[in-house]
Amino acid sequence: MISGLTLGERQTAVCLSLALLVLGVIFAGAGQGDPLGVHGFIIAAYAVVVMGAVITGYYAPAPGADRLTQYYDDPTKFGIIVAMLWAIFGMFVGDWVAWLLAYPDMTFDAAWASFGRLRPVHTTGVIFGFGGNALIATSYHVVQRTSRARLPDQLSPWVVLIGYNLFCLLAVSGYLIGITQSKEYAEPEWYADILLVIVWVTYFLLYIRTLARRQEPHIYVANWYYMAFILVVAVLHIVNNLAVPVSLTEAKSYSLFAGVQDAMTQWWYGHNAVAFFLTAGFLGMMYYYLPKRAGRPIYSYRMSIVGFWGITFFYMWAGSHHLHYTALPLWVQNLGMTFSVMLLVPSWIAAGNALMTLNGAWTRVRDDATLRFMAMAAVFYGLSTFEGSFMAIRPVNSLSHYTDWTIGHVHAGTLGWVSMIVFGTFYSLVPWMWKVERMYSRKLVEWHFWLAMAGTLIYVFAMWNSGIIQGLMWRTYNDGGTLAYSFVDSLVAMHPYYIARAVGGFLFFLGPVIGLYNILMTIRLSRETAGTGIAEMPVVALKAGE
Amino acid sequence: MFTRTHYKLERHTIGFAVAIIVVSAIGGLFEIAPLFTIDETVETAPDMRLYTPLELAGRNIYIREGCYACHSQMIRTLRDEVERYGPYSLAVESKYDHPMLWGSKRTGPDLARIGGKYSDAWQVAHLYNPRDVVPQSVMPAYRWLARNKLRTEDLGRHLIAQRRVGVPYTDDMIAHAEQDAKAQVDPDSDNAEGVSERYGEATHVRAFDGNPRDVTEMDALVAYLQILGRLTDAAYQNKDKGE
Numbered sequence: 172m173i174s175g176l177t178l179g180e181r182q183t184a185v186c187l188s189l190a191l192l193v194l195g196v197i198f199a200g201a202g203q204g205d206p207l208g209v210h211g212f213i214i215a216a217y218a219v220v221v222m223g224a225v226i227t228g229y230y231a232p233a234p235g236a237d238r239l240t241q242y243y244d245d246p247t248k249f250g251i252i253v254a255m256l257w258a259i260f261g262m263f264v265g266d267w268v269a270w271l272l273a274y275p276d277m278t279f280d281a282a283w284a285s286f287g288r289l290r291p292v293h294t295t296g297v298i299f300g301f302g303g304n305a306l307i308a309t310s311y312h313v314v315q316r317t318s319r320a321r322l323p324d325q326l327s328p329w330v331v332l333i334g335y336n337l338f339c340l341l342a343v344s345g346y347l348i349g350i351t352q353s354k355e356y357a358e359p360e361w362y363a364d365i366l367l368v369i370v371w372v373t374y375f376l377l378y379i380r381t382l383a384r385r386q387e388p389h390i391y392v393a394n395w396y397y398m399a400f401i402l403v404v405a406v407l408h409i410v411n412n413l414a415v416p417v418s419l420t421e422a423k424s425y426s427l428f429a430g431v432q433d434a435m436t437q438w439w440y441g442h443n444a445v446a447f448f449l450t451a452g453f454l455g456m457m458y459y460y461l462p463k464r465a466g467r468p469i470y471s472y473r474m475s476i477v478g479f480w481g482i483t484f485f486y487m488w489a490g491s492h493h494l495h496y497t498a499l500p501l502w503v504q505n506l507g508m509t510f511s512v513m514l515l516v517p518s519w520i521a522a523g524n525a526l527m528t529l530n531g532a533w534t535r536v537r538d539d540a541t542l543r544f545m546a547m548a549a550v551f552y553g554l555s556t557f558e559g560s561f562m563a564i565r566p567v568n569s570l571s572h573y574t575d576w577t578i579g580h581v582h583a584g585t586l587g588w589v590s591m592i593v594f595g596t597f598y599s600l601v602p603w604m605w606k607v608e609r610m611y612s613r614k615l616v617e618w619h620f621w622l623a624m625a626g627t628l629i630y631v632f633a634m635w636n637s638g639i640i641q642g643l644m645w646r647t648y649n650d651g652g653t654l655a656y657s658f659v660d661s662l663v664a665m666h667p668y669y670i671a672r673a674v675g676g677f678l679f680f681l682g683p684v685i686g687l688y689n690i691l692m693t694i695r696l697s698r699e700t701a702g703t704g705i706a707e708m709p710v711v712a713l714k715a716g717e
Numbered sequence: 718m719f720t721r722t723h724y725k726l727e728r729h730t731i732g733f734a735v736a737i738i739v740v741s742a743i744g745g746l747f748e749i750a751p752l753f754t755i756d757e758t759v760e761t762a763p764d765m766r767l768y769t770p771l772e773l774a775g776r777n778i779y780i781r782e783g784c785y786a787c788h789s790q791m792i793r794t795l796r797d798e799v800e801r802y803g804p805y806s807l808a809v810e811s812k813y814d815h816p817m818l819w820g821s822k823r824t825g826p827d828l829a830r831i832g833g834k835y836s837d838a839w840q841v842a843h844l845y846n847p848r849d850v851v852p853q854s855v856m857p858a859y860r861w862l863a864r865n866k867l868r869t870e871d872l873g874r875h876l877i878a879q880r881r882v883g884v885p886y887t888d889d890m891i892a893h894a895e896q897d898a899k900a901q902v903d904p905d906s907d908n909a910e911g912v913s914e915r916y917g918e919a920t921h922v923r924a925f926d927g928n929p930r931d932v933t934e935m936d937a938l939v940a941y942l943q944i945l946g947r948l949t950d951a952a953y954q955n956k957d958k959g960e
């Protein structure tokens with residue numbers, strides 16, 4: 172991978188990692204006695220690893236000028252592997268904490284092993300580690316093909332990936348040693364947040380610079396979604412993380428907002444992290460890889476436009492449905508409910524557009540597990556957006572909120588939609604990237620698909636059951652007019668569902684383990700058949716409106 | 718017609734990016750900005766008191782351990798919740814909470830009004846091993862809280878940071894932050910009086926974990942739990958029973 176960089180780029184890379192090393196050492200020194208110091212050591216060690224990798228390849232022959240006639244795919248390859256590693260790590264931790272809820276004594280009397288610290292390790296690991304790396308890796312691939320242009324330079328895609336993974340590492344290690352802001356899905360502290368802003372600005376500049384070089388007059392729909400993902404996540408991240416650190420040598424900070432304003436800002440962020448991280452970005456992925464794999468053009472240009480702008484506009488109003496019946500003023504709750512219901516329209520337009528694209532290719536969905544992953548992803552996207560709009564209605568929410576139903580809903584989206592679109596994409600993309608005809612084993616892809624299906628269904632059904640039972644037990648009255656069940660009664664009733672959920676999660680976790688093996692074996696296959704594999708996929712991009 | 722307009726828009730990178738920003742910004746501007754300007758959003762409660770340095774440290778432990786992942790601090794305006802947990806939560810009760818800890822999930826019960834419901838000894842025993850007092854509980858055991866000494870020398874800086882984000886701590890409170898944290902667990906000490914002077918007569922000054930000499934993380938967390946729902950009486954004067 173270093174051999175693809177020019178000598179100048181290698182020198183800049185060494186300088187950048189040296190700067191990171193210095194920063195790490197300063198943090199380690201200044202933060203002595205505070206958890207920040209531990210993070211200083213982690214930053215420094217990370218910088219040494221990166222620098223070591225660059226120096227090891229430093230004296231490799233410089234790449235020829237012909238590289239500029241080809242797309243730059245090394246960062247995409249790296250991102251795919253890293254995303255799979257995060258998937259395995261994040262899903263393992265997720266399943267572990269699922270077992271903790273059934274068997275709470277598996278904590279070794281250690282702070283880092285308790286549920287409260289491990290739970291954000293799971294959510295960050297899968298959302299940002301797995302999801303984020305998959306989005307960045309595929310966005311590099313998609314923007315080049317649909318623009319018929321090479322990335323403008325070879326260093327900034329690496330800066331984004333390396334910096335982004337440092338952010339994920341700081342986040343995950345931070346929770347284990349007790350660093351968190353407690354804002355859900357925005358837990359990392361101020362210095363990690365600043366790092367992410369730098370990474371994100373680099374990412375946005377890289378993206379629009381590539382688009383500016385495009386040979387296609389029109390920007391393809393997949394790029395609209397990737398752009399919305401990059402831009403809106405930046406706005407959300409900056410606003411929600413505004414905080415005052417206790418000092419520059421301590422990790423702890425206090426959020427700028429308090430109480431009801433903080434709650435609204437947090438769920439404006441939280442719900443739109445779902446919208447623009449877990450939906451928009453992956454819709455971008457779907458809009459490129461699903462038609463490619465199916466060999467069919469996108470069904471409707473008009474539906475693409477309406478779906479995109481509907482999602483971009485409506486989602487931002489919906490966050491307050493997380494705060495029904497709370498101390499948030501009623502008018503905001505009602506606005507959130509209204510827009511959440513309206514949101515179903517653009518969501519189903521996007522899902523329908525994907526499924527209609529498959530018309531004429533249904534036999535391939537039957538035979539090809541890779542395409543089936545993407546088709547099921549579109550189905551789960553449609554199902555979970557319907558469920559989401561439904562749960563945002565106040566009386567429904569009075570039952571579902573605070574229960575496991577929410578957890579089931581989230582996982583219908585993240586397992587059924589997000590993970591499946593990623594796996595379908597990766598199984599298409601890996602043979603293209605490593606220039607082999609197909610994945611090492613089709614049978615393992617088939618196995619992965621059915622493990623994912625079984626895992627998702629078991630998980631979601633278990634959580635539907637436990638959530639609705641919980642909600643009903645909390646509000647059931649005796650004939651005498653008093654509450655029928657204590658809280659502990661409802662907890663005891665959850666036990667079998669918690670075990671079922673953990674089993675479902677385990678099945679799902681096996682998927683990426685098999686997947687990573689299959690991908691690594693495909694790469695090995697490509698080494699053995701070097702030069703004899705198929706040529707670059709066709710460079711002509713799908714045009715919007717086709 | 719609109720497809721033709723859009724057909725032109727998608728030829729311009731910057732124009733498209735600006736359009737995304739504008740269209741996505743509207744929702745937040747309409748829903749969040751008025752919450753800072755409309756006075757009725759947060760009730761007035763003249764008796765609202767501040768967290769003592771010890772309670773604030775306990776709150777930070779609550780955050781550090783991720784307690785909010787399983788416990789909400791927001792009683793909704795529903796009849797069954799009011800009967801189970803107490804008067805529903807008012808916005809003013811968390812007006813000094815940077816950040817708020819309303820939570821989103823009840824794997825365990827709501828804690829908005831847990832203060833005073835159980836004795837200190839029960840809270841300590843429960844945190845030490847929840848299954849000793851509630852056999853069916855799935856909560857982790859937090860034994861290390863009793864072992865860890867509380868870091869107190871930085872509490873003054875914490876109060877300064879709190880003041881920067883709008884919590885009205887006085888210079889006197891900031892200057893005595895460390896001393897007050899130690900004195901709050903040692904009612905017989907000379908400095909104990911100062912805690913009540915600065916933070917109000919209702920402040921709990923006692924050895925929360927049973928040992929007045931050392932300030933442990935257990936002291937801080939239990940002090941925080943015992944004040945939850947007790948910072949103001951506003952919610953108790955509200956007789957509305959919910960829907």
